[in-house]
Amino acid sequence: MGNSSSMLTQYDIEEVQCHCDNLFTQQEIVSLYQRFCQLDRNSKGYILADEFLSVPEFAMNPLSQRLLKMVDGLNFKDFVAFLSAFSAKASIQRKIEFMFKVYDADLNGKVSFNDMIEVLQDLSGPFMSDDQRKQVLSQLLEEAGYTKEVHLTQDDFVKILANSDLKMEVEVPVD
The missing domain is CATH 1.10.238.10 (EF-hand)
Structure with a gap:
């Protein structure tokens, strides 16, 4: 192999x-x-x-x-x-752990407000202003019981996203 x-x-x-x-x-x-x-x-x-x-x-x-x-x-x-992580059979936990790794670009085991803003910027591009991104993210964190000064751990990510309906699936074509 x-x-x-x-x-x-x-x-x-x-x-x-x-x-x-x-x-x-x-x-x-x-x-x-x-x-x-x-x-x-x-x-x-x-x-x-x-x-x-x-x-x-x-x-x-x-x-x-x-x-x-x-x-x-x-x-x-x-x-x-x-x-x-993209398997239809993957648990929500596995998908969230993968997402955490995407956000934790510096691999320090924590995701800061700025890390989240960077990902949101990558995802939204020019369709959202910096102020809009900060507002949306601040509101999301507040609803989850966090402030923008927090550094989220993987456990925090699980807590925030565990009840969401994540759609991260790729079909593997089989010949």
């Missing part, structure tokens, strides 16, 4: 399934492996950030620069683990 030109064995498939908490079927893992091999242009056994940008949906994502920090150098097992 280290060399992306090799074939997956049954053991490899089961190991990857276990690594991603069985969120993908064996057939989906084989399809993901084929896609991984396509992205791994030089058969290095891992995917570089620029290779991810060859996926149009990824390159067009307003959060692509933040996501690139998370995906640069992923081997196949970690590639599947990364994608597992």
Whole structure:
């Protein structure tokens, strides 16, 4: 499995399934492996950030620069683990943990008001002013019982978003 030109064995498939908490079927893992091999242009056994940008949906994502920090150098097992947050079978907890990592760009385990503003800016672009972003975010935090001076932890993120209806799903095409 280290060399992306090799074939997956049954053991490899089961190991990857276990690594991603069985969120993908064996057939989906084989399809993901084929896609991984396509992205791994030089058969290095891992995917570089620029290779991810060859996926149009990824390159067009307003959060692509933040996501690139998370995906640069992923081997196949970690590639599947990364994608597992987008599985229809993934728990809300897993999706929120993934979102927290997107917001926590400096990887300090905390998300500040400014971190949240940056993500909101990436998502809204020129369609919202800085004042509008600050107002919306301040109101959201206030409704959740926080102030803009707070530094949210992953547990805070779970508390705030646990009852939301997050739609973070990508369908894995199976041949």
